Amino acid sequence: MPRTLYHLPLSPFCRKVRIILGEKHIPFDPVIEKTWIEREGFLALNHGGTVPVFVDEDDSVIAESGAIAEYLEETYPQRPVLPGSAAERAEMRRIALWFDLKFDAEVTTLVLFEKIDRRLMKLGEPDMATIRAGLENLNYHMDYLSWLSEERNWLAGDHFSLADITAAAHISAIDYLGDVPWVHFPHVKDWYVRVKSRPSFRTILGDFVPGMPPPRTYADLDF
Amino acid sequence: MPRTLYHLPLSPFCRKVRIILGEKHIPFDPVIEKTWIEREGFLALNHGGTVPVFVDEDDSVIAESGAIAEYLEETYPQRPVLPGSAAERAEMRRIALWFDLKFDAEVTTLVLFEKIDRRLMKLGEPDMATIRAGLENLNYHMDYLSWLSEERNWLAGDHFSLADITAAAHISAIDYLGDVPWVHFPHVKDWYVRVKSRPSFRTILGDFVPGMPPPRTYADLDF
Numbered sequence: 001m002p003r004t005l006y007h008l009p010l011s012p013f014c015r016k017v018r019i020i021l022g023e024k025h026i027p028f029d030p031v032i033e034k035t036w037i038e039r040e041g042f043l044a045l046n047h048g049g050t051v052p053v054f055v056d057e058d059d060s061v062i063a064e065s066g067a068i069a070e071y072l073e074e075t076y077p078q079r080p081v082l083p084g085s086a087a088e089r090a091e092m093r094r095i096a097l098w099f100d101l102k103f104d105a106e107v108t109t110l111v112l113f114e115k116i117d118r119r120l121m122k123l124g125e126p127d128m129a130t131i132r133a134g135l136e137n138l139n140y141h142m143d144y145l146s147w148l149s150e151e152r153n154w155l156a157g158d159h160f161s162l163a164d165i166t167a168a169a170h171i172s173a174i175d176y177l178g179d180v181p182w183v184h185f186p187h188v189k190d191w192y193v194r195v196k197s198r199p200s201f202r203t204i205l206g207d208f209v210p211g212m213p214p215p216r217t218y219a220d221l222d223f
Numbered sequence: 224m225p226r227t228l229y230h231l232p233l234s235p236f237c238r239k240v241r242i243i244l245g246e247k248h249i250p251f252d253p254v255i256e257k258t259w260i261e262r263e264g265f266l267a268l269n270h271g272g273t274v275p276v277f278v279d280e281d282d283s284v285i286a287e288s289g290a291i292a293e294y295l296e297e298t299y300p301q302r303p304v305l306p307g308s309a310a311e312r313a314e315m316r317r318i319a320l321w322f323d324l325k326f327d328a329e330v331t332t333l334v335l336f337e338k339i340d341r342r343l344m345k346l347g348e349p350d351m352a353t354i355r356a357g358l359e360n361l362n363y364h365m366d367y368l369s370w371l372s373e374e375r376n377w378l379a380g381d382h383f384s385l386a387d388i389t390a391a392a393h394i395s396a397i398d399y400l401g402d403v404p405w406v407h408f409p410h411v412k413d414w415y416v417r418v419k420s421r422p423s424f425r426t427i428l429g430d431f432v433p434g435m436p437p438p439r440t441y442a443d444l445d446f
Contacts, residue, residue, distance in 0.1 A: 048321065060310045060313070062310075062313040066289070066320050067316035070293075070313070071309055071312070071316075074312065089294070091285075093287065093290035094286045094290045097289050
């Protein structure tokens, strides 16, 4: 079986895995899985019904983006996305978890669910108060990102790593909606320009959700 | 500096780290950190203000339980809590993430916050509807645990691992409140008896929150 990634284009957890696969030059077939349909064949692969799910050449089935990330690093160690020492890896995982837990709960889930999922799943009009709360929280996380990108070359230290990939996966999903206040955060913008320039980011910038086009600057290096 | 763990006794994320340290026979000083006080010295260690935070002998500071777990396995490989192959580790991490993300959002956060945090932080009366929703969700997760513990020796396969530790960390916090419907889930109970018997679990069973004693059976092997 060819390597396959079941994913949703705007899910930051799926974007994270797509970028890792790109960084490592691992070819795979991307399959868009509309999880809310609860397709039987997909539930057989992943009881939890969530994306991303990665199926490797040997038919190993891996669910949960954190598990897929560590699996890919262990199985395909070329072009590593984890830094070299245990202490550096700990700092990197701390930042990645910050985005996957805190940023996700306080920003991504609120904004993306209301603006995108509700529409795709036909759950009615978005709740504007929830979106406003998410965008309010976004400023606080941008402050933190700003501090990190001012202090360090990349978010977890000297090298590009899974911390940058995870943060960019979340930020890019919000940016698809045109909701990142770039003008107030020049240091974060400088960092994001460098992320956007990486070949692994190309498919992310090419994403297109039918009926919901991204703003013109979404894919531009000059934004 | 001696190895230190800043923690809260009923936090499943802190319990996870305490059990790992116990499994690996790593001595450490436990320090209870009341995170809602936002103590300056603690915020200097961890900007996010969350527990657990682990400080190693060489003063490395690690935040986020997932990062601490991987750090401890890498730095103290004796008595491993991760299985041997990449595919087994992926399955183990999937289950651990299931509990830290899904079980936490659908059960732990609802029940523990309403019953414990509100009281400790003096935020008023618990919301009974939220508690009921959390306990309703618990049944669905117990079904999944039941299926896993019937099919396998330990949750992720043949060996006790971080999957068991993570699941038991969450279940034990709910059990402290007397809210686990053991009578309906004999397979899960069999698994939990075996977890409870491990020496690494002893300090967990000895926890005591002033004014909120656990039920009599909390620490018993016969419950």
